[in-house]
Amino acid sequence: MRGLFRKFKEGLKKQTPTFQKAFDSVFSGAKLDQDALEQLEEALYTADFGVETVEEIIDEIKAAYKADKDMRGQDAARIGATVLARVLEGAEGKVELGNHNPEVIALIGVNGSGKTTTSAKLGYLYQNDGRSVLLGACDTFRAAANEQIKSWSERLGIELVASQHGADSAAVAFDSYAAAKSRGRDLVILDTAGRLHTKTNLMKELEKLDRVIKKQDPSAPHHSWLVVDGSLGSNSIEQARVFHKSFPLTGLIITKLDGTSRGGALVGIYRELKLPIYFVGLGEQPDDLQPFSATNYANAIFGISDDL
Missing domain, CATH: 1.20.120.140 (SRP54, nucleotide-binding domain)
Structure with a gap:
C-alpha cells in the first residue's frame, strides 16, 4: 500500500x-x-x-x-x-482475466493519448504477473508507431505481431489473435491507431476492427479500454462519450497524470459514464502504469499520507 x-x-x-x-x-x-x-x-x-x-x-x-x-x-x-x-466509489476497475483463450484487450483513443506506450506498459505488468502476452501493432497509420512499439517490445521482452506502415489495421488484429491462439498465449493487447472522435470514417475503421476480431471469437474484444490523456482536462469527457457510442467501452486508462495540474478530469469522466478506471499513468518508466485506487488518488491529491 x-x-x-x-x-x-x-x-x-x-x-x-x-x-x-x-x-x-x-x-x-x-x-x-x-x-x-x-x-x-x-x-x-x-x-x-x-x-x-x-x-x-x-x-x-x-x-x-x-x-x-x-x-x-x-x-x-x-x-x-x-x-x-x-x-469515486465503484470507480476502481478490477480486471478479471482467464475466461478466454486468449483474452483480448483493445486500447483505443485519440492521437497522442499514449496508447502505444500504455500497451507496452500493460504487457509488462501482466507479463510480470506470470501471464504470456502478445502485442498487436494495429496502429498502421502513424509512421513511427511500428518502430515505437517494436522498441518497447524488445526492451521489455514482449512478443509482437506487426505489419508495414499503411497496412490494414483490422488484418493485423486478426493475425495477432491467430498467432496468440496458435502459440497458446494468455493475453493479446491491441494497440489501435489514434483517431479523432469527430471523424466518422476513422470511427468506422475501428468498427471494422471489432467485426474482424469477432470472426475469431464472437465475444472479443473482451476488454475495450479508452486511453485518455489526463492533461486534456474536461475536454476528455466528450471524447469518452463519443467513443463509447461507436465502440462500446468497458473501462478507462488515464495517462500523463504526472505532467498536469488538471488531473481531476477523471472524476468528471467517471461521473458522466460510470466506466471503471483500471489504470493510471504516473510517469515514463514501465512500472509507472499503476492500478487505479480511489483512496490513494484522493489522498495523494490532497497530500494525505500519514495514515498509509
Whole structure:
C-alpha cells in the first residue's frame, strides 16, 4: 500500500502543492470568509474536478468549519480527500482475466493519448504477473508507431505481431489473435491507431476492427479500454462519450497524470459514464502504469499520507 501510494503522490506532485497552498491560505486565519472560499474553489476548478464535485467538497468543508472554528488546512484536506474517494466509489476497475483463450484487450483513443506506450506498459505488468502476452501493432497509420512499439517490445521482452506502415489495421488484429491462439498465449493487447472522435470514417475503421476480431471469437474484444490523456482536462469527457457510442467501452486508462495540474478530469469522466478506471499513468518508466485506487488518488491529491 505504501509503495503504491508513493507512486500516486510522486506522479501527482505538480497538483498537490497547489491544493496545499490553497488550503493553508484559506484556513490560516481564525475566520473563514467568502474570499477564502473562492480561492479554494478556484484551485479545485483549475484541476477540472467539475461543478458537482467542487460543490460537494466546499459544502462539507463549510459545514465542518461552522462546527469547529479551529479547523486548519490539513483538516480541510482530509475532508476533501474523503469526499473525493466517496465520489469515486465503484470507480476502481478490477480486471478479471482467464475466461478466454486468449483474452483480448483493445486500447483505443485519440492521437497522442499514449496508447502505444500504455500497451507496452500493460504487457509488462501482466507479463510480470506470470501471464504470456502478445502485442498487436494495429496502429498502421502513424509512421513511427511500428518502430515505437517494436522498441518497447524488445526492451521489455514482449512478443509482437506487426505489419508495414499503411497496412490494414483490422488484418493485423486478426493475425495477432491467430498467432496468440496458435502459440497458446494468455493475453493479446491491441494497440489501435489514434483517431479523432469527430471523424466518422476513422470511427468506422475501428468498427471494422471489432467485426474482424469477432470472426475469431464472437465475444472479443473482451476488454475495450479508452486511453485518455489526463492533461486534456474536461475536454476528455466528450471524447469518452463519443467513443463509447461507436465502440462500446468497458473501462478507462488515464495517462500523463504526472505532467498536469488538471488531473481531476477523471472524476468528471467517471461521473458522466460510470466506466471503471483500471489504470493510471504516473510517469515514463514501465512500472509507472499503476492500478487505479480511489483512496490513494484522493489522498495523494490532497497530500494525505500519514495514515498509509
